[in-house]
Amino acid sequence: MRDTLTGSRIRERRQIAGLRQAELARQVGISASYLNLIEHNRRRIGGKLLVDIASALTVEPSVLTRGIEATLISALREAAADSVGQKAELDGLEEFAGRFPGWAGVLAQMHRRVVSLERTVETLSDRLTHDPHLAASMHEVLSTAAAIRSTAAILADTQEIEPQWRDRFHKNLHQDAERLADSSKSLVTYLDNSDSDGDHRGVPQEDVEAFFDANNHHFNDIEHGGAAADVDLSELDSAAAKSLTQDFLAIYAADARAMPLKDVQAALAEAPLDPLQLASRFSVDVATVLRRLATLPDGYLGRPTGLVVCDASGSILFSKSVPGFAMPRFGEACPLWPLFQALNRPLVPIRQRVAQLGRAAAVFDCYAYAWPQPGSKFDQAPVYRSVMLVRSVEDVAQDAQAVARVGPSCRVCPHDNCSSRREPSILSEGF
Amino acid sequence: MSRKVLLIEDEPNIAEAIRFLLTREGWQVETHAEGADALQVIRVASPDLLILDVMLPGKSGMEILRDLRELEDMQGLPVLMLTARGQTRDREMAENAGVSRFMTKPFSNSEMLTAVRDLHAQATQS
Numbered sequence: 142m143r144d145t146l147t148g149s150r151i152r153e154r155r156q157i158a159g160l161r162q163a164e165l166a167r168q169v170g171i172s173a174s175y176l177n178l179i180e181h182n183r184r185r186i187g188g189k190l191l192v193d194i195a196s197a198l199t200v201e202p203s204v205l206t207r208g209i210e211a212t213l214i215s216a217l218r219e220a221a222a223d224s225v226g227q228k229a230e231l232d233g234l235e236e237f238a239g240r241f242p243g244w245a246g247v248l249a250q251m252h253r254r255v256v257s258l259e260r261t262v263e264t265l266s267d268r269l270t271h272d273p274h275l276a277a278s279m280h281e282v283l284s285t286a287a288a289i290r291s292t293a294a295i296l297a298d299t300q301e302i303e304p305q306w307r308d309r310f311h312k313n314l315h316q317d318a319e320r321l322a323d324s325s326k327s328l329v330t331y332l333d334n335s336d337s338d339g340d341h342r343g344v345p346q347e348d349v350e351a352f353f354d355a356n357n358h359h360f361n362d363i364e365h366g367g368a369a370a371d372v373d374l375s376e377l378d379s380a381a382a383k384s385l386t387q388d389f390l391a392i393y394a395a396d397a398r399a400m401p402l403k404d405v406q407a408a409l410a411e412a413p414l415d416p417l418q419l420a421s422r423f424s425v426d427v428a429t430v431l432r433r434l435a436t437l438p439d440g441y442l443g444r445p446t447g448l449v450v451c452d453a454s455g456s457i458l459f460s461k462s463v464p465g466f467a468m469p470r471f472g473e474a475c476p477l478w479p480l481f482q483a484l485n486r487p488l489v490p491i492r493q494r495v496a497q498l499g500r501a502a503a504v505f506d507c508y509a510y511a512w513p514q515p516g517s518k519f520d521q522a523p524v525y526r527s528v529m530l531v532r533s534v535e536d537v538a539q540d541a542q543a544v545a546r547v548g549p550s551c552r553v554c555p556h557d558n559c560s561s562r563r564e565p566s567i568l569s570e571g572f
Numbered sequence: 573m574s575r576k577v578l579l580i581e582d583e584p585n586i587a588e589a590i591r592f593l594l595t596r597e598g599w600q601v602e603t604h605a606e607g608a609d610a611l612q613v614i615r616v617a618s619p620d621l622l623i624l625d626v627m628l629p630g631k632s633g634m635e636i637l638r639d640l641r642e643l644e645d646m647q648g649l650p651v652l653m654l655t656a657r658g659q660t661r662d663r664e665m666a667e668n669a670g671v672s673r674f675m676t677k678p679f680s681n682s683e684m685l686t687a688v689r690d691l692h693a694q695a696t697q698s
Contacts, residue, residue, distance in 0.1 A: 279656065283656035284627075285583075287654075287679065290679075290680065291586060291590070292585060292588075295681065313588060313589075
């Protein structure tokens with residue numbers, strides 16, 4: 142059977158080695174775009190090229206074709222990085238995985254399970270706090286329960302109760318019992334649906350995010366000059382989600398016109414990523430550059446890259462997730478994010494390396510910039526939006542810089558001594 | 573002279589149960605179900621105690637309470653706040669707004685009656 146995942150393993154090994162795609166491509170004498178196709182398993186690889194890539198990555202070719210070990214080692218590295226108060230012997234990682242593959246597999250599996258559970262806790266906590274549909278449903282259930290409890294206690298505890306009052310309370314009790322049954326059923330249906338198919342009805346921002354995710358945040362038709370209005374939005378249910386998506390696609394189209402894909406690709410091939418240089422080269426503002434970078438196809442930037450946009454109130458308007466950097470779905474993110482610092486210093490580009498506490502101690506380079514929304518009349522006070530590009534850092538040790546500690550949101554942040562804390566965390570330290 | 577309580581609650585069956593319980597305790601109970609004009613209703617009713625729901629149509633109980641406490645003659649009025657949202661943050665918000673007692677739905681009748689008795693006793697002593 143032909144192995145179809147060799148490319149993915151090359152990518153994984155390259156990232157572990159801290160090599161950029163362009164660097165590895167240069168070392169083995171192929172173009173970065175061809176390596177990108179290989180890494181996405183769109184080109185078969187074997188023979189001399191496989192041997193050369195393995196050599197550049199200092200692994201045996203069989204590691205790339207078999208892959209199990211690389212995947213396992215990567216998972217164990219993540220487990221070691223996430224551990225709190227326990228330092229793993231990283232030097233002996235490969236030996237451990239080789240000698241005890243079963244135990245190593247169990248450890249990796251447990252770590253994946255912990256990550257998955259933590260994500261569930263974050264999502265549910267976030268939703269319980271901010272999901273308007275869920276909040277309204279819970280309010281309905283609790284209010285009805287309060288009426289039933291109070292009325293039932295009156296009927297049970299009152300020795301002598303006038304017949305007209307008794308009849309009225311019986312009627313109220315019946316009404317409230319019906320209401321409670323309906324609202325409970327509606328709540329359960331909502332939770333079932335949102336868990337099973339990812340459909341989070343009633344929250345248009347989630348639909349927008351899901352739509353962009355499904356398209357990998359890249360729209361070929363718009364890249365080739367198509368209009369944002371022509372993008373098929375039929376899979377979006379609500380008018381609100383369609384309208385919001387249309388707005389974000391219009392911004393996408395304007396950014397794509399200002400920074401055409403092939404020109405961006407050429408600029409990135411010539412020099413390491415520098416948003417300020419790109420802004421100067423394309424004569425656009427920094428916000429346009431940051432948004433545009435987040436829409437590039439996989440491989441252009443060499444590392445996973447996310448984006449988050451907020452308005453002047455701090456509400457998150459749009460986000461593109463990046464593995465390891467949790468973004469609360471409904472706002473109320475960590476106030477220490479450079480995204481919010483930029484709001485305090487409009488028009489000043491901010492670059493900061495951060496480690497997000499909580500699920501994983503992954504490190505990211507963040508570029509943030511706040512810019513004013515266009516005004517419609519003279520002397521109008523500017524209203525700012527802020528954008529932050531979040532780019533994972535592959536090898537922190539090779540590029541030591543000061544790293545600021547930030548959280549996802551206070552509710553799921555384990556940092557116990559933070560002067561910016563808004564509310565207690567639901568996680569115990571070291572969760 | 574009878575004691576008067578104003579109950580601002582938009583759930584009619586909760587309002588009815590509370591009205592029944594407090595009437596039996598000797599209170600004169602007035603009810604109102606809107607948030608928008610609540611401040612004016614409180615002024616006109618001039619109650620000895622206010623029971624205030626948080627989620628009200630027109631204006632939230634939290635806003636009403638903040639506005640109420642800005643009025644010089646309403647700063648001592650005991651306010652019992654009822655809410656289905658019992659998170660620490662909501663409780664703190666209510667305390668900052670000047671609530672006298674905060675009670676989470678669903679509450680027991682005896683709990684509510686005890687709170688009313690306590691608040692009234694404190695108000696008459698001071």
